[in-house]
Amino acid sequence: MGVYSCYARRYAPLVTMPITAPASPADSAGGPPGTTGPAVGPAHALADVTASDSALRRFLHGLPGVDAVGLEARAASLGTRSIKTTAKAYAIDLAISMIDLTTLEGADTPGKVRALGAKAVHPDPTDRTTPQVAAVCVYPDMVATAKEAVAGSGVKVASVATAFPAGRAPLGVKLADVREAVAAGADEIDMVIDRGAFLSGRYLKVYDEIVAVKEACGTDARLKVIFETGELATYDNIRRASWIGMLAGADFIKTSTGKVAVNATPANTLLMLEAVRDFRAATGVQVGVKPAGGIRTSKDAIKFLVLVNETAGEDWLDNHWFRFGASSLLNDLLMQRQKLATGRYSGPDYVTVD
Amino acid sequence: MTMDKQSSLFEYAPAPESRSVVDIAASYGLFIDGEFAEAADGKVFKTVSPSTEEVLSEVAQAGEADVDRAVKAARKAFEKWSALPGSERAKYLFRIARIIQERSRELAVLETLDNGKPIKETRDADLPLVAAHFFYYAGWADKLDYAGYGPNPRPLGVAGQVIPWNFPLLMLAWKIAPALATGNTVVLKPAETTPLSALFFADICRQAGLPKGVVNILPGYGDTGAALVAHPDVDKVAFTGSTAVGKEIARALAGTRKKLTLELGGKGANIVFDDAPIDQAVEGIVTGIFFNQGQVCCAGSRLLVQESIQEELLESLKRRLSTLRLGDPLDKNTDIGAINSAEQLARITALAEQGEAEGAERWSPACELPSSGYWFAPTLFTNVTQAHTIARDEIFGPVLSVLTFRTPEEAVAKANNTQYGLSAGIWTEKGSRILAVADRLRAGVVWANTFNKFDPTSPFGGYKESGFGREGGRHGLEAYLDV
Structure with missing residues (x-):
């Protein structure tokens, strides 16, 4: 058990409220949106820290601080790893297999989504040994189209929901958003947290909302929780948000929407990898990580994989536990892959536009 | 996949x-x-x-x-x-x-x-x-x-x-x-x-x-x-x-x-308080003693950790040490290179053996050493007290002695209890503690929430x-x- 199990241990005597038993899915499945009653999180060693707003706050503020200079220096230092030849080939294929190929534009059409789906299944039409990507990521109204486009391939369909990207809608609307996406066949839901609630210190509200969304996902859809780290601004906040997400039952914690100025960075992703590592040590529960936005080159992607390898460890080197939220990254990976195979650079006309 | x-x-x-x-x-x-x-x-x-x-x-x-x-x-x-x-x-x-x-x-x-x-x-x-x-x-x-x-x-x-x-x-x-x-x-x-x-x-x-x-x-x-x-x-x-x-x-x-x-020489104390940024402190401990295989006069060769977090910190530190890459110094991914000479290697080896003989507990990550050249695996000693040779003598190698303290008072006393006085490190999120402790450390360089940082504008030297x-x-x- 790691650092955090100790925090939980030390913390336990402060929590006086009884541990609430998790509700069975049947209890809440039929309830109308927004009226699911008090949220009940998953059962694990730290369940009692979410017993009340003040308990949660004390727990989150009791997490070790993050020294920004040291964190960024560590991320930069891991960025100097030199990944060559066989290691590079492995990393490129792994990175391709981890992509959530994403289109999240007002201008998305069924045609665009179908093109994206085709590319997800066969990223490089000239080389069928190229792995397929992990998922396509679309808005909820495009889930059915995306599902059709990747049918039978094993590529998942992820849908952003909960009034993405701002998340400024009533809970009922957010949950309806989620349910629609799940009903349309989404395998994964990418929700945004209520940053307003987080920044005003209402951590339990953030937590409850994630629990409610998790419930709306049902048993089949995996939940990715987006923190919008660029808006949380400090590393201490990112660590706290990571723990709220994990405590609430997130399957993945995700940096960003890709819609703000600062998205995934090596430092914030490193921090979140430390969080999932520590959470597993404390609870036995493994949670995935998804950096999203701003990762455009193979070189960048490989740096993130090095972070995974040397922070969370190789248990996370699998697309079940690590994803890249990206769109243009795929073509750069494909060009690098062709370079490794042929010994020369091809160029943008030798990969497909989507 | x-x-x-x-x-x-x-x-x-x-x-x-x-x-x-x-x-x-x-x-x-x-x-x-x-x-x-x-x-x-x-x-x-x-x-x-x-x-x-x-x-x-x-x-x-x-x-x-x-x-x-x-x-x-x-x-x-x-x-x-x-x-x-x-x-x-x-x-x-x-x-x-x-x-x-x-x-x-x-x-x-x-x-x-x-x-x-x-x-x-x-x-x-x-x-x-x-x-x-x-x-x-x-x-x-x-x-x-x-x-x-x-x-x-x-x-x-x-x-x-x-x-x-x-x-x-x-x-x-x-x-x-x-x-x-x-x-x-x-x-x-x-x-x-x-x-x-x-x-x-x-x-x-x-x-x-x-x-x-x-x-x-x-x-x-x-x-x-x-x-x-x-x-x-x-x-x-x-x-x-x-x-x-x-x-x-x-x-x-x-x-x-x-x-x-x-x-x-030096026998730098790296002091980690219970409110330290743990992950960064672990990095700082690693930089402090394994930078240049610990062959650094200002190395943080004595880790003074507050007893209440000793277990967790050591666990994190050991996990981190397991990721260090020892080998060909010309490889860009190598973290730990060779010891400079056979003579130095013999000195490090002898002091480490003395540490064991005096009852300190020795630990190294699983680590294969090359067959030729001068190599020493990153090494950690726990159960070390001020009375141990490895807590007093400069080893000038990748060997960390871990000691504990209970109060800031004790941390300062132990940090200063050495014939040397070149460097020290303080790890805490509390700014006032950094200032108070740094003031009382008899060391030429005191790093706060970092270690082995050098800059030509900063004077360097010993007590x-x-x-x-x-x-x-x-x-x-x-x-x-x-x-």
């Missing part, structure tokens, strides 16, 4: 830096009065690569006659060099700094070959700091009037400088840059296991058109150094190395007019048996001025 899983999923392929960027000659002479020359008695010694024991080159070994010739050359050059306007001396130093930057890849590879430290460190730490040091003191050369030592402060004359093998080129820069900026001329003796980068620096002096005799380089062993510091026409002695040799030098210089600065005098910053000028 469609890929096959390998046993170790993400195995980094070898990524060696090319050796071809550096051309090491079969033999090198002494650098005296602007020319390379053989030793008067024709003596030579071999320098080997510590990671492979391969002989890199044969180097002339300076004797007393050579020392005398070099000091005379420096004395002769001093007259004109010290008379140059500071702005002119600055031009040479700026030129040297730029050439170092231009040749930094070559010098980094050379240093890694001769010293055994990873290319990651020579490339990202040593060489950038070397260039920065010359740039920094180049800037002072025409501003000495404003250094706080009165108008027109005068140089001392000929400086005899003896440097160690742990940062060969960086220690050269620490010695030569301030000496030249203030108008002194120098005779420098590099360590016998790492003479090559100093000889390449001699070539850089020629490339920069530095007047003859201003810089003289005399490779050799301890007797060469002893002859140099004892030479009657040397005005200033600067030494970095072991406390034992430092004491000898101080005795030799007692009663002479020579000005002396000593930068000696107690770690030496006296400061190098770096404005304070570093004083050692070379008649003030």
Whole structure:
């Protein structure tokens, strides 16, 4: 058990409220949106820290601080790893297999989504040994189209929901958003947290909302929780948000929407990898990580994989536990892959536009 | 996923830096009065690569006659060099700094070959700091009037400088840059296991058109150094190395007019409080003791951890140590390189064995050592007390002694309970505690929430048996001025 199990241990005597038993899915499945009653999180060693707003706050503020200079220096230092030849080939294929190929534009059409789906299944039409990507990521109204486009391939369909990207809608609307996406066949839901609630210190509200969304996902859809780290601004906040997400039952914690100025960075992703590592040590529960936005080159992607390898460890080197939220990254990976195979650079006309 | 899983999923392929960027000659002479020359008695010694024991080159070994010739050359050059306007001396130093930057890849590879430290460190730490040091003191050369030592402060004359093998080129820069900026001329003796980068620096002096005799380089062993510091026409002695040799030098210089600065050993305390940023503290502990295989005078070789978080911290630290990559120093992914010499390896080995014999608990991550060369696995000792030899003696290797404390009071007392006083580190998120503790630590450098960070603008030096005098910053000028 790691650092955090100790925090939980030390913390336990402060929590006086009884541990609430998790509700069975049947209890809440039929309830109308927004009226699911008090949220009940998953059962694990730290369940009692979410017993009340003040308990949660004390727990989150009791997490070790993050020294920004040291964190960024560590991320930069891991960025100097030199990944060559066989290691590079492995990393490129792994990175391709981890992509959530994403289109999240007002201008998305069924045609665009179908093109994206085709590319997800066969990223490089000239080389069928190229792995397929992990998922396509679309808005909820495009889930059915995306599902059709990747049918039978094993590529998942992820849908952003909960009034993405701002998340400024009533809970009922957010949950309806989620349910629609799940009903349309989404395998994964990418929700945004209520940053307003987080920044005003209402951590339990953030937590409850994630629990409610998790419930709306049902048993089949995996939940990715987006923190919008660029808006949380400090590393201490990112660590706290990571723990709220994990405590609430997130399957993945995700940096960003890709819609703000600062998205995934090596430092914030490193921090979140430390969080999932520590959470597993404390609870036995493994949670995935998804950096999203701003990762455009193979070189960048490989740096993130090095972070995974040397922070969370190789248990996370699998697309079940690590994803890249990206769109243009795929073509750069494909060009690098062709370079490794042929010994020369091809160029943008030798990969497909989507 | 469609890929096959390998046993170790993400195995980094070898990524060696090319050796071809550096051309090491079969033999090198002494650098005296602007020319390379053989030793008067024709003596030579071999320098080997510590990671492979391969002989890199044969180097002339300076004797007393050579020392005398070099000091005379420096004395002769001093007259004109010290008379140059500071702005002119600055031009040479700026030129040297730029050439170092231009040749930094070559010098980094050379240093890694001769010293055994990873290319990651020579490339990202040593060489950038070397260039920065010359740039920094180049800037002072025409501003000495404003250094706080009165108008027109005068140089001392000929400086005899003896440097160690742990940062060969960086220690050269620490010695030569301030000496030249203030108008002194120098005779420098590099360590016998790492003479090559100093000889390449001699070539850089020629490339920069530095007047003859201003810089003289005399490779050799301890007797060469002893002859140099004892030479009657040397005005200033600067030494970095072991406390034992430092004491000898101080005795030799007692009663002479020579000005002396000593930068000696250390047993730095790295103090981790229970409110520390744990993940970054772990990084800092690693940097503190495993940077340059722990062969650092200011290494954080004593970890003082608050007892209440000892278990968790050690667990995190051990996990982190398991990710360190030990091996070929030229590989860009190597974190831990070779120990500099068989002699040093024997010393580290003996002290570690003594630690075990005295009852401390030894731990190393699973780590395969190369079959040739001088290697020592990163090592951690727990159950160490102030009474253990490994808590008191400088090991100068990748060996960390872990001690605990209960209160800030106790942390300060234990940190100061050493014959040394070179460095210390404080890890806490509480700013007021940093200030309060730093104030009471008897150490020349105190790092807060970081460790082993160097900058030419910052003075560096010791308390107690770690030496006296400061190098770096404005304070570093004083050692070379008649003030």
